[in-house]
Amino acid sequence: MKYQELVKPGVLSQPVYEPGRPIEDVAREFGLDPDGVLKMASNENPLGPSPLALEAAAKAMRQAHLYPDGGANRLREKLASTHALKPEQFFIGTGSNEVMVLLAQAFVGAGDEVIFGEHAFIVYKFATLLFGGTPVAVPMPGLKHDLNAMARAVTDKTRIIFLPSPNNPTGMANDPAELLAFAADLPEHVIFCFDEAYAEYLEAPADMRPLIEAGRKVFCTRTFSKIYGLASFRIGYGYGSPEIIRLLNQVRQPFNSNGVGQAAAVAALDDHDFVARSREVNRAGMDQLRAGFGRLGFACPESAANFVLLEVENPGQIFKALQQRGIIVRPLQGYGLPRHLRVTVGTAEENTRLLNTLEEMLAGPEAAWLKKEATERCN
Numbered sequence: 001m002k003y004q005e006l007v008k009p010g011v012l013s014q015p016v017y018e019p020g021r022p023i024e025d026v027a028r029e030f031g032l033d034p035d036g037v038l039k040m041a042s043n044e045n046p047l048g049p050s051p052l053a054l055e056a057a058a059k060a061m062r063q064a065h066l067y068p069d070g071g072a073n074r075l076r077e078k079l080a081s082t083h084a085l086k087p088e089q090f091f092i093g094t095g096s097n098e099v100m101v102l103l104a105q106a107f108v109g110a111g112d113e114v115i116f117g118e119h120a121f122i123v124y125k126f127a128t129l130l131f132g133g134t135p136v137a138v139p140m141p142g143l144k145h146d147l148n149a150m151a152r153a154v155t156d157k158t159r160i161i162f163l164p165s166p167n168n169p170t171g172m173a174n175d176p177a178e179l180l181a182f183a184a185d186l187p188e189h190v191i192f193c194f195d196e197a198y199a200e201y202l203e204a205p206a207d208m209r210p211l212i213e214a215g216r217k218v219f220c221t222r223t224f225s226k227i228y229g230l231a232s233f234r235i236g237y238g239y240g241s242p243e244i245i246r247l248l249n250q251v252r253q254p255f256n257s258n259g260v261g262q263a264a265a266v267a268a269l270d271d272h273d274f275v276a277r278s279r280e281v282n283r284a285g286m287d288q289l290r291a292g293f294g295r296l297g298f299a300c301p302e303s304a305a306n307f308v309l310l311e312v313e314n315p316g317q318i319f320k321a322l323q324q325r326g327i328i329v330r331p332l333q334g335y336g337l338p339r340h341l342r343v344t345v346g347t348a349e350e351n352t353r354l355l356n357t358l359e360e361m362l363a364g365p366e367a368a369w370l371k372k373e374a375t376e377r378c379n
């Protein structure tokens with residue numbers, strides 16, 4: 001008998017997650033010096049980790065032989081004061097990715113429907129299928145979440161709606177007032193999981209706390225992987241009512257988030273300079289990249305996050321050709337976007353390197369795979 005015959009159906013239906021390629025792998029495959037390989041593939045912070053977080057992590061390493069605080073008490077207290085909520089309203093996970101999977105584990109079973117956008121973050125679909133739920137993918141005209149269509153997709157079987165703003169990979173954010181109205185109108189049996197992985201990049205993110213305090217079933221997730229530059233520590237969190245947090249605590253492992261990461265996250269929340277600088281570098285880099293892409297004749301939709309889409313004729317070929325030149329970006333077939341690459345905003349120098357490389361390619365044989373007739377140019 002084969003393992004495939006024994007495994008649960010939810011596992012077999014799992015699509016394979018294709019992460020951004022690690023620098024070491026690309027360097028080895030293409031015979032490059034890893035120090036010269038530039039990764040613009042996973043929306044990581046080009047400034048590196050928060051310095052305060054690094055310092056705290058180094059200190060916490062000396063306790064690596066001890067089990068971490070399973071309740072992540074210090075981090076939850078710090079988050080509570082940061083967000084003006086109570087510690088019992090926070091749930092810590094191994095990345096917000098884990099938080100969302102645990103949410104599905106707790107609330108989704110066979111026959112339950114989970115709603116998300118067709119080009120939304122792919123983990124929503126994974127989490128749904130894993131527990132036997134039915135994914136309901138709602139079209140995203142113009143690559144943006146259509147809140148009206150999502151509201152219309154709700155049925156008696158809907159358990160969770162996942163919605164990120166800005167969305168990964170399309171970069172589009174929804175209007176905060178519209179998001180609040182959408183969340184407020186949902187029926188009682190639906191949990192609204194608002195994914196705020198890139199909220200720190202927004203000028204004015206939608207504030208769901210009043211709805212949470214009013215007892216609405218709103219659960220927000222955030223991460224230390226993006227603006228705080230701590231992706232490798234795998235710390236994310238969710239906040240909502242104490243009731244949902246208690247239920248999530250019943251499904252998590254006793255030590256689901258690591259102690260070094262917890263310590264780093266606590267310190268990162270005080271690193272206001274780093275966050276401000278990261279936002280500034282991102283804003284300038286976004287302008288630089290979009291202007292550069294536009295100049296080269298590419299279409300790229302606007303983005304409110306730390307990455308941008310690039311529309312090309314043959315993403316697979318460009319992805320490879322860029323790797324040969326030491327630059328890793330992200331193809332998006334798995335997201336139903338067969339004509340796009342996703343590029344994480346880098347430092348000014350890194351952005352220049354990418355733009356110069358593309359310009360060179362436009363002068364060579366790769367030009368045919370690059371989209372020259374932009375439908376809607378960047379400006």
Ligand SMILES: *Cc1c(COP(=O)(O)O)cnc(C)c1O
Nearest residue numbers: 095096097121168197223225236
């Ligand atoms: C990166 C990302 C996350 C979370 O990542 P973790 O590293 O697991 O915290 C969540 N949602 C979206 C939309 C993301 O892009």
